[in-house]
Every structure is written in C-alpha cells, then in structure tokens.
Amino acid sequence: MKILHTADLHLGQIIYQHYDRTDEHIHFFRQLEGWIVEYEPDVLVVAGDIFDVPQPSASCWKMFTETFVRIRKIRPEMAIVIIAGNHDSASRLQSHSEIWALADTYIVGTPPPLNFKDVTGWEERFIVRLPKGYIIAIPYMSSDKxxxxxxxxxxxxxxxxxxxxxxxxxxxxxxxxxxxxxDSEIGMLRTVDIERFGSGYDYFALGHIHRPQTIKHQHSDLEEDGWLLPPVTRYSGSALHVSCDETFPHTVTLVDIDRHRSHLKIREFRIQQLRHFYNLPLNIEAFSNEKEVFKYMGKFIEEAESCYIRIKMERRADLPSDFNNKIYDLIEKSGKDIRYNPKIIWIGPEEGDREDEPMETEIAVEDLQQMTDPLEFIRLTSDRYTSLNMDTLTSAFKEIEEELILMQEEEDSKISRTRKA
Ligand SMILES: [Mn+2]
Structure with missing residues (x-):
C-alpha cells in the first residue's frame, strides 16, 4: 500500500497581520497533485490543521472543496483520509464527513468518547478499511486517550x-x-511518549509539528538497505512555513508498505515555496544602524522577486519608533510583492545581562501586537511572578479555551437557528 502523507495545511492563514496566502496554497496543491499523478498512491492522508482557524471563511471552504474534488478526479482510485487538528473545529469538520464519504474521502473530526468502553461500535468511526490496508484515524484530542x-x-x-x-x-x-x-509554544505543547501508542501499527502519520522528521523508537526503526522495520512514526511537516522561524525545508512523505509487520520504505518530496523567506542582511550578521538598513533595503527590493523578509539588527542599535512604517512605505513605493515581518531579530548580548542584576524582560511593541496567546505574555514575564506554576496555568488556560470554542459553536448554531426561524 502506498500512502502519501501531508499535514498542517493551515488554509486561510493570514500571516504577519496582512498577507493572504491563497496563492501559496494553490502552488502547494499543484505540486501535491503532481506527486499523486506520478507515484499513484492508494491513499492520501492529511494529518490535521486543515484550516488555520476554527471558523474558516466561505472562500476558504470553497478552496478546500474545489481542491479535494479535483484531487478525487485526477486519481479516483485513491482514498483520502482527513483528520481534525487543534486549529480545526472538530464538530464543523465532522459535520461534513457523511457527504464526503460518498466520494471515498473520510473526514474524522470528533475524537473517541471518554467512556468509549461503554459505547458499542464506537470503533467504526475511526477505522477506514481500504482494499489494501487499514487506516486508524485519530483526530486531535485535548486529553490523553x-x-x-x-x-x-x-x-x-x-x-x-x-x-x-x-x-x-x-x-x-x-x-x-x-x-x-x-519555540514560543513549547510550554503549551503537551507531549506523549511514542511507546504509549503500542506497536500494532506499521506507520504513524503525524501532524502538529511543522518540521519533517522520523521519531526514534526504542526497539525498532532498524534500517536494512533503505527499508525500515515498523512501527515507524513520522511528521511529514507542514505545507508552508507557518511561522518565520521555520527556515527548514518542508516536505510531503510517500510511504510504501509491503504487508503488516514487514518492511516499509519512505521517500520525501521537497515542497517548493512560492515565496522564499529571507532574514536580512544576507552578507553580514546584522545591521548596526537605520541608515545601513535603508541603503541595503533599497538595493534588495530593486532586485527581489516575491518573497518574505525579516530584519536582523544589532541589539545596541537605536531605531526610531516609526521604523517599521518606513519599511512598509519603502516596499509599497516599489510596487513589489515583498511581505514584511515587523518582528525584528535582535542579535548580540542583552544589555544589563549581568548576574548580580535581576533582569527585567522587555517586550517590544511589535511583539505584543503579534501575540495572540495570553500565555505567551505570562511566560515572558513569569520571572516577575515567582509563585506562578506554569503547568497548572497552561492546563487552566487550555480548559478555558476549549470552553470558549464550545460556547462560540453553540452561539453560532443558535444564530443560524434564529435566522432560519
Ligand atoms: Mn497543530
């Protein structure tokens, strides 16, 4: 059985407060379709975070539908399995599953029930039987199951x-x-030891972590002439770079499995990004003053194709408060498709970084503007509140967040009911 494994599409993402990424997603799907035609997989697995937000826009849904219908048409023999990630609304995705099942596309949104032992037949919702093998599809779960x-x-x-x-x-x-x-989410990510997932599977197609990687198992993973011994666990990596720190290559994985508990082979396909990501300057480590930045930027913009940029500054440099606006103006005047991340990378030792002096965390305004997670702020300032237990706080926030999403969903369904009435 041949499995094409991708994850973390984050359709509908708006990056750096401004920029729509639809064309980048189209560019990704074109490549994905190319690999489907060339390698003829039996199943395409999309391991969660289909959308970037729980309530994607109509155009975003349209893109989802058009894309997967097109994929169905180019290879009707291939099944598609899609699970919900933490960015998706589990119930919203689930509500589309029946109609998609008619097109051999299996969407699993809501996780197994807590009291699964008392529910007969619950397994059927999470098992996809294909002519050549089984897919156990487990959507994102906020608790350990x-x-x-x-x-x-x-x-x-x-x-x-x-x-x-x-x-x-x-x-x-x-x-x-x-x-x-x-990096900024690390305190938030609850991790589970791979050994706890048993060994009754051959390949575990994961999403959530955006860097492509195969996870080390204790007892297996032995390689023989490029073939691996199961069980093998792997993150395919996200479709696009979702944050500016993801400077590594992004990939899609093709897995070829002979039979249960036999060998398997993995191939990686590198995704070509429509817009490359540059941390500037390219020739030296960092800019030391504003004048240097604008001299460099003038030339860079003149020669650049469509891309993302971010600026590295020496920490001791003094920048005016309207620095970012000046950069936006410069780009706008050029008429080029250059996308600016206003979060500057500061290089060099922190001032006042001496042990005898307790250091106050300083948060730049542009950092604050980009912060969407209250926990990130608390974490950055946690040295001021020594009695805080971050673990307790993190799980408390997580609970509140889930509660809010549920409330929002209930609210929405109420609104749509009222509209109908
Ligand atoms: Mn995720």
Missing amino acids: TDAIIALQEYVARENQECLPVVMTGHLAVTGSDFTGH
Whole structure:
C-alpha cells in the first residue's frame, strides 16, 4: 500500500497581520497533485490543521472543496483520509464527513468518547478499511486517550487476518520531537511518549509539528538497505512555513508498505515555496544602524522577486519608533510583492545581562501586537511572578479555551437557528 502523507495545511492563514496566502496554497496543491499523478498512491492522508482557524471563511471552504474534488478526479482510485487538528473545529469538520464519504474521502473530526468502553461500535468511526490496508484515524484530542488508540489497534488486529498494512494518523506532539519553529509554544505543547501508542501499527502519520522528521523508537526503526522495520512514526511537516522561524525545508512523505509487520520504505518530496523567506542582511550578521538598513533595503527590493523578509539588527542599535512604517512605505513605493515581518531579530548580548542584576524582560511593541496567546505574555514575564506554576496555568488556560470554542459553536448554531426561524 502506498500512502502519501501531508499535514498542517493551515488554509486561510493570514500571516504577519496582512498577507493572504491563497496563492501559496494553490502552488502547494499543484505540486501535491503532481506527486499523486506520478507515484499513484492508494491513499492520501492529511494529518490535521486543515484550516488555520476554527471558523474558516466561505472562500476558504470553497478552496478546500474545489481542491479535494479535483484531487478525487485526477486519481479516483485513491482514498483520502482527513483528520481534525487543534486549529480545526472538530464538530464543523465532522459535520461534513457523511457527504464526503460518498466520494471515498473520510473526514474524522470528533475524537473517541471518554467512556468509549461503554459505547458499542464506537470503533467504526475511526477505522477506514481500504482494499489494501487499514487506516486508524485519530483526530486531535485535548486529553490523553492512548487507551482508546490501543483499543482501536486491537480491534483492527482481530479483523486483519490477511496481514494487511495498518496505518495510524494523528495530530499531536510526541516526546523528543524537534520543535524548531514552535519555540514560543513549547510550554503549551503537551507531549506523549511514542511507546504509549503500542506497536500494532506499521506507520504513524503525524501532524502538529511543522518540521519533517522520523521519531526514534526504542526497539525498532532498524534500517536494512533503505527499508525500515515498523512501527515507524513520522511528521511529514507542514505545507508552508507557518511561522518565520521555520527556515527548514518542508516536505510531503510517500510511504510504501509491503504487508503488516514487514518492511516499509519512505521517500520525501521537497515542497517548493512560492515565496522564499529571507532574514536580512544576507552578507553580514546584522545591521548596526537605520541608515545601513535603508541603503541595503533599497538595493534588495530593486532586485527581489516575491518573497518574505525579516530584519536582523544589532541589539545596541537605536531605531526610531516609526521604523517599521518606513519599511512598509519603502516596499509599497516599489510596487513589489515583498511581505514584511515587523518582528525584528535582535542579535548580540542583552544589555544589563549581568548576574548580580535581576533582569527585567522587555517586550517590544511589535511583539505584543503579534501575540495572540495570553500565555505567551505570562511566560515572558513569569520571572516577575515567582509563585506562578506554569503547568497548572497552561492546563487552566487550555480548559478555558476549549470552553470558549464550545460556547462560540453553540452561539453560532443558535444564530443560524434564529435566522432560519
Ligand atoms: Mn497543530
């Protein structure tokens, strides 16, 4: 069975407060469709975070529908499995699942019930049977339900007399993953040890961490002539760079599994980005003053194609308060498609960084403007509140957030009911 594995599409993302990324997503899907035509996978797995926000716009939904209908048409023999990530609204995605199932596209939004042991037949919602193998599809879960996942594997094992490949897909953070690019969220990411997911699967197609990587298992992963021994767990990586810290290459993974508990082979396809990301200056480590920036920028903009840019400054440099506006003006005047991230990278030792002096965290205005997570602010200033327990606080916030999303969804359904009435 051949599985094409991608994740973290984040359709509808608006980056750096300004910029729509639709054309970048179209560029990604064109490449994905090319790999589908060339390598003829049996199933396409999308491991969560389909949308960037729980309530995507109508045009965003339109893009989702048009894209996956087109993919169906170019390879009707291929099934599609899609799970909800933490950015998606589980119930919204789930509400579309029945109609999509008619097109051999299986969307799993809502997670297994807490009391799954008392619910007969609950497994059926999370198992996709394909002619060549099984997919166990587990959407993002805010609490630990590894026992439900093990139960699903056992369910499949009882049925799988033919020893067909067993693939799992999930949206979560595995302990020991490389979180580069998620640095600001690290306190937020609850990680689970990979050994807790059992070993009844051959390949675990993961989403959530944006850097492509294969996770080390304790007892397996032994390589023989490019073939791996299952179980193998892997993040395909996100479709686009979702934050400016994701300077690594992004990929899509093709997995070829012979049969259950046999060998498997992995290939990575590098995604070409429509807009490259540059941290400027390219020739030296950082700019030392404003004049230098504008001299460099004038030339860079003149020669540049469509791209994203961010500026590196020496920490001791003094910048005027309207610095970012001047950069925006410069770009606008050029008429070029250059997208500016106003969060400056400060290089060099922190001033007053001496041990005998307690350091006050300073937060730049542009950092504050970009902050969407109250916890990030608390974390940055936590040295001022020594009695705070970040773990307790994080889980409390998480609970509130989930409660708010639920309330919002209930509110929305009320509104739509009223409209109908
Ligand atoms: Mn995610």
